[in-house]
Amino acid sequence: MRRLLIILWREYLAxxxxxxxxxxxxxxxLVLVAxxxxxxxxxxxxxxxxxxxxxxxxxxxxxxxAYIEAQIREGxxxxxxxxxxxxxxETPAGVAGARTPEEAGRRIQDFYRGALPDAxxxxxxxxxxxxxxxxxxxxxxxxxxxxxxxELERALTDWSRQTRMRALGLDAGEIDALSRTGVEMSxxxxxxxxxxxxxxxxxxxxxxxxxxxxLVSLILAGAGMxxxxxxxxxxxxxxxxxxxxxxxxxxxxxxxxGLLCLFLTALGALTGAGVxxxxxxxxxxxxxxxxxxxxxxxxxxxxxxxxxxxLLYGSIFAGLAAFCETPREAQSLATPLSLFLLIPLFLVxxxxxxxxxxxxxxxxxxxxxxxxxxxxxxxxxxPAWEVATGLVLMAATTAGAVWIGVQAYRTGAxxxxxxxxxxxxxxxxxxxxxx
Amino acid sequence: xxxxxxxxxxxxxxxxxxRTVVDSLSFSVGRGSIFGFLxxxxxxxxTTLRMILGLVAPSSGRISVLGASDGRRVRExxxxxxxxxxxxxxxxxxxxxxxxxxxKGVAPRLARRKARDQLEALGLGGSVNxxxxxxxxxxxxxxxxxxxxxxxxxxxxxxxxxSGLDPMHxxxxxxLIRARAEAGATVVFSTHVMAHAERLCDRxxxxxxxxxxxxxxxxxxxxxxxxxxxxEGDLAPGAVASLPGVADVVVSDLAGGRRLEVRLTPGAQAxxxxxxxxxxxxxxxxxxxxxxxxxxxxxxxxGSPDNLPEVAGA
Numbered sequence: 001m002r003r004l005l006i007i008l009w010r011e012y013l014a015x016x017x018x019x020x021x022x023x024x025x026x027x028x029x030l031v032l033v034a035x036x037x038x039x040x041x042x043x044x045x046x047x048x049x050x051x052x053x054x055x056x057x058x059x060x061x062x063x064x065x066a067y068i069e070a071q072i073r074e075g076x077x078x079x080x081x082x083x084x085x086x087x088x089x090e091t092p093a094g095v096a097g098a099r100t101p102e103e104a105g106r107r108i109q110d111f112y113r114g115a116l117p118d119a120x121x122x123x124x125x126x127x128x129x130x131x132x133x134x135x136x137x138x139x140x141x142x143x144x145x146x147x148x149x150x151e152l153e154r155a156l157t158d159w160s161r162q163t164r165m166r167a168l169g170l171d172a173g174e175i176d177a178l179s180r181t182g183v184e185m186s187x188x189x190x191x192x193x194x195x196x197x198x199x200x201x202x203x204x205x206x207x208x209x210x211x212x213x214x215l216v217s218l219i220l221a222g223a224g225m226x227x228x229x230x231x232x233x234x235x236x237x238x239x240x241x242x243x244x245x246x247x248x249x250x251x252x253x254x255x256x257x258g259l260l261c262l263f264l265t266a267l268g269a270l271t272g273a274g275v276x277x278x279x280x281x282x283x284x285x286x287x288x289x290x291x292x293x294x295x296x297x298x299x300x301x302x303x304x305x306x307x308x309x310x311l312l313y314g315s316i317f318a319g320l321a322a323f324c325e326t327p328r329e330a331q332s333l334a335t336p337l338s339l340f341l342l343i344p345l346f347l348v349x350x351x352x353x354x355x356x357x358x359x360x361x362x363x364x365x366x367x368x369x370x371x372x373x374x375x376x377x378x379x380x381x382x383p384a385w386e387v388a389t390g391l392v393l394m395a396a397t398t399a400g401a402v403w404i405g406v407q408a409y410r411t412g413a414x415x416x417x418x419x420x421x422x423x424x425x426x427x428x429x430x431x432x433x434x435x
Numbered sequence: 436x437x438x439x440x441x442x443x444x445x446x447x448x449x450x451x452x453x454r455t456v457v458d459s460l461s462f463s464v465g466r467g468s469i470f471g472f473l474x475x476x477x478x479x480x481x482t483t484l485r486m487i488l489g490l491v492a493p494s495s496g497r498i499s500v501l502g503a504s505d506g507r508r509v510r511e512x513x514x515x516x517x518x519x520x521x522x523x524x525x526x527x528x529x530x531x532x533x534x535x536x537x538x539k540g541v542a543p544r545l546a547r548r549k550a551r552d553q554l555e556a557l558g559l560g561g562s563v564n565x566x567x568x569x570x571x572x573x574x575x576x577x578x579x580x581x582x583x584x585x586x587x588x589x590x591x592x593x594x595x596x597x598s599g600l601d602p603m604h605x606x607x608x609x610x611l612i613r614a615r616a617e618a619g620a621t622v623v624f625s626t627h628v629m630a631h632a633e634r635l636c637d638r639x640x641x642x643x644x645x646x647x648x649x650x651x652x653x654x655x656x657x658x659x660x661x662x663x664x665x666x667e668g669d670l671a672p673g674a675v676a677s678l679p680g681v682a683d684v685v686v687s688d689l690a691g692g693r694r695l696e697v698r699l700t701p702g703a704q705a706x707x708x709x710x711x712x713x714x715x716x717x718x719x720x721x722x723x724x725x726x727x728x729x730x731x732x733x734x735x736x737x738g739s740p741d742n743l744p745e746v747a748g749a
Contacts, residue, residue, distance in 0.1 A: 006537045014525070233523070241521035241583070244488050244510060245538040 003246040007254025011229070012261045021262070025269055048084040049148060050122035051077070052091040054104055057127055057134070064127050064134060067159040068152065077151045086148055089122045101128045101137055108139045115141065125152060131163045191381075200288050204298070205352065208379035211302045212348045216372050218267075219309040220341050222259050223317040224334070229255060230321035230409070231330035239322070239413045248410040253402065256314035260307055267306070271299060301375055309371035312398045313341070315405030322412025344372035355380035365390050367397035440499070441466045441590050441621035442487065447496030449482055456482045458645040459496070464623055464638070466589075469616045471632035471653075472625040474642035475737050480625040481518075483642070484594055487623075488515060501590055511539045514588030518595040521579050524568035528554055528578040531567065532585045539586035546585045553581045557607050573604035580611065591615060593624035597631050609635060629729040639729075643737040653729055660727035660735050664697040664705050666712070668720040675717070678708045692720065701735075 015021050051072060055065025071077055075085035092111045098104035104126045115121045121141050129135040136156055138149045158179065165175045187197040233239040242251050317334055324330035347369065351360045355376050364373035365386070374382075374390045442464040449457040457479040464470040474480050485491040486498060489506030500506045506513060522531045529547045536546025554563050557577050567575050576599070584591065593612075597605050612635055616622050626632055632639055633653055641649040641656070649656055661682060666675060669692045676684050680703025685696040699705060705724045712719055 003538050006534070010534050014523075236524055237517050237519040237521045238523055240517040241515065241535065241579075242538075243490055244506075244513065244515040245535060246510075247507075 004250040004254045004257075007246065007251055008258040008261065011255050011258025015225070015259065015262050016265065021266075025266055028266065029270060029273055046084065047120065049086045050089040050120075051086045051148065051152075052089050052095075052122045052124045053127070054091050054095060054098065054124060055127045056099065056101065056104070057129060057131075059131065062163075063131075064136070064156055064159045068125065068127075068155055071155045077148055077155065086151075091124065092121070095124060098126075101126050101135060105137070105139065112139075112141045123148065127156075131160070131167075134160060203288055205355075205376075205379050207298060208376050209348065209352050211298060212351075212372050212375050213345075215302060215306055215309060215375070216341065216345050216348070218263050218306060219313055219371065220338065222263055222310050223313040224331075224338075225259055226256055226314040227317040227321045227330050227334050228327050229259075230318045231324050231327040234322060234324060234413065235326050243410070243413050248413065249402075249406045252315060252318050252406050252409050253311075255318060256311055259314065260310040263306065263310070264303065267299075267303070298375070298379070301378055305371040305375060308394050308398050312368065312371070312394075312401045313337075315398075315402045319405035319408030319412065322409040324412075340368075344369045347373055348376065351376045361386070365393060367394045370394040439466055440464060441468075441501055442470075442623065443497075443499040444483075444487075445497040445499075447483070447486060447493045447498060449479075449486060449491065450494045456645050457486070457493075457642075460642070460645075460647055461496075462640050462647065462650050464621060466621050467616060467619050468637040469612060469622045469635050470624075471636035471639035472623060472642070473627075473629070473632055473639055473733060474625075475627075477644075478642040478737070479645040480642055481594060484592055484623075484625065487592065488513065509590075511586065512589045514583040514586065514591045516580050516583045516591075516593045516596055518598055522567045522575065522582060525566055527564045527566055528559070528570075528581065529563050531578065532582045535582045536585040539588075541586045549585050550581050553584070554578065557581070557611070573600045576600060577604060577607065580608065584611075584615065587620075589620055591620050591622045591624075593622070595626060596624055597626055597628050605631070629733050633729045641733065641736050648736045649732070656729055656732040656736070657727050658702050660731040661701050662699045662703070662705055662727050663725040664699060664708060665721075665723040665725070666695045666697060666719055667722070668692050668718045670695055670717055670719065674715065675712070678711045678715075680704065680708050 053065045053069050053072075055063050057063045057065070060066070069088055072086050072088040077086045078084065092108075094111050095104060095107045098107050104124075108124050108126075112121055123141075124139045126137045126139065127134065128137075134156065136153070138147065138152060140147050162175050162179065165178065170178070188195050189197050189201070192198070192201045230239070233242065246254075316337065320333050320337075321330040324333055344363070347360060347363050350357070351373060354360065360373060361377065361382075363369050364377045364382075370390045371394065374387065374394075377390075378387060440463045444463075445461050447457060447460045448455065460479075460483060472480050472483070482491060486493050487500055487506055489500075489508075489510070498504070498506070501509045501512055503509045522528075523534075526534065529550055532550030533543035533546045536550075537543050541549075551560070551563055554560060554577075559574055559577060562570055562574055562578070567578060570578060576596070580593070580596065583593075591612075596608055596612075600608065609631065612622050612624070624635075636653055638652055639649070639656055640647055649659065667689060672684050672686050672693075672695060675681065675695050675697060678697075680699050682698045682700045682703075684698075687694045687696075697708070699708065709719075709722060709724075
């Protein structure tokens with residue numbers, strides 16, 4: 001135990017006192033804030049999309065073209081709240097004379113092909129057909145994931161609905177009243193303090209999701225650091241001196257727990273910053289998010305799962321690295337395991353929508369995934385037996401992983417040159433196993 | 436051999452799969468002695484050292500280290516220096532000494548003080564706070580040795596400690612080894628360089644192909660190799676060849692006589708051959724005796740098994 005603590009302390013200080021860690025500690029909150037606010041900021045900074053409307057319906061000022069142009073001028077066409085509203089622009093000269101949507105399409109394509117590579121030509125909305133059967137085609141210079149088609153479709157649907165109501169003899173006031181007609185749905189749950197579910201009630205789930213993501217990142221990063229550290233000790237032959245000074249289990253656990261303490265220090269610093277911020281911030285969504293993270297034992301569970309995840313993956317990575325001659329060799333060997341860790345990342349995404357689905361419930365009980373998924377199950381009110389089962393299975397698997405990691409570490413530490421990991425491990429485990 | 440054994444190996448064998456790396460090896464090392472562990476590459480030296488340290492289990496046989504059946508049980512009484520540096524490259528010698536000393540039960544402050552004194556004695560006082568990775572190989576090797584000795588071990592095991600050191604650092608290391616042995620520690624080291632073993636060792640074991648081919652003092656090892664006698668004069672080769680202890684004779688002409696290079700049989704005494712020559716009245720104008728070194732003994736003893744003489748104590 002004494003030697004384990006000495007090794008733990010050395011590993012902890014070896015990383016803590018580096019400029020890199022201090023810089024990371026300071027910049028991590030900034031990175032987190034930036035990652036939340038950057039997409040909106042970038043959208044606001046992006047130039048507004050330009051749209052030209054080519055109305056071939058012949059319906060004039062009562063037609064869909066005039067309606068859409070009015071909507072665009074009033075700034076009502078934007079797909080996402082943070083996106084800038086579209087700007088109406090003139091129809092390109094070569095496109096204006098087209099008589100059919102097909103001809104317009106050909107001319108628009110020629111127009112786009114003739115544009116300079118770094119130019120941003122406008123989107124062109126081509127409208128044709130009749131009021132009863134409107135054909136709307138939105139041409140854009142590039143096939144992007146998000147464009148204005150959804151918003152323009154909604155506006156044209158409004159126009160079509162209003163046109164038909166006018167045909168039925170309704171006046172403008174009646175049409176306006178009917179257009180505003182709708183049903184507002186409210187969600188209620190006994191878990192909500194007020195009965196009616198608000199964003200504040202949903203925040204613990206969102207906080208659990210965020211913390212789960214953080215766990216995946218921390219455990220992956222920590223296991224990678226263990227891997228690199230062991231591989232460096234192997235390549236510099238430090239490992240040969242260490243195994244004559246301490247038991248391999250003390251060396252491995254000291255290393256993994258030292259890094260765990262480092263990450264807990266970082267987590268503690270972030271929590272402290274959160275508590276300080278919670279005392280200073282005015283009421284609002286940011287304060288609610290911080291309170292959600294700090295409340296309901298979320299951090300306690302997160303610490304527990306972080307510790308188990310670290311031990312589980314750190315031990316395996318350390319055992320693997322002990323067989324490698326260089327850090328690069330160790331990283332390539334650990335790549336399949338790192339890819340394996342992407343699975344819980346995807347499961348976390350689906351768990352936010354259906355945390356009670358059988359797949360998520362079973363996956364949360366699968367020990368390698370428990371550190372990442374059980375937190376979401378707990379936030380969703382998983383029964384005590386489920387949480388207890390998950391914890392027991394995870395603890396047993398972690399103990400097994402540590403044991404295997406220690407055997408691999410001991411065998412690999414003294415191996416030089418290219419080696420068959422499985423052969424050596426099997427010989428270690430079956431033939432020459434020493435207490 | 437001084438005092439009771441610090442180390443006893445009894446019929447120790449280690450196999451890796453079908454390959455026998457160490458074959459029925461037995462020897463003892465007396466407390467307070469300097470013991471050389473010699474052999475060509477792949478002879479099984481490092482595997483034997485690892486078995487002594489308890490890092491590798493013997494397939495059969497018995498090992499006793501400082502009275503314990505497993506080196507791991509007395510790890511705090513053993514100091515080990517691997518062939519390469521074996522220190523964290525980003526640590527300074529003082530930090531490394533404090534860390535490794537603490538693992539062996541020495542208070543960090545005391546470990547730092549002792550390491551500083553020893554490094555200054557070795558002329559490395561200006562590098563105590565320099566990261567290991569910035570030291571030369573010789574300096575780093577000496578720093579590693581100081582770290583291995585910071586807990587004053589009773590048994591010091593050094594794997595190829597002279598490898599890559601310049602003559603100045605080799606001398607410093609030799610002085611350190613002698614000082615430790617004089618202070619009562621037992622030193623076991625492996626080496627390829629026979630000159631170090633010749634100057635330092637009380638006893639040596641020679642390994643070849645995992646088997647012991649010699650166990651004894653340096654002088655005994657030398658006596659296993661043939662000495663050479665150079666005789667000059669108007670000598671008849673046949674008369675010289677019939678002298679006692681002569682194995683063969685190579686003749687070359689000199690102005691006014693001959694030069695005969697006489698190879699003696701292993702263990703033969705040169706003075707007996709010379710006495711017989713003078714008694715027989717051979718006209719010897721000049722003679723010169725070349726005593727065999729450990730190097731010659733090493734080459735002979737670790738060479739082809741067909742050429743191996745009978746080994747005392749093997």
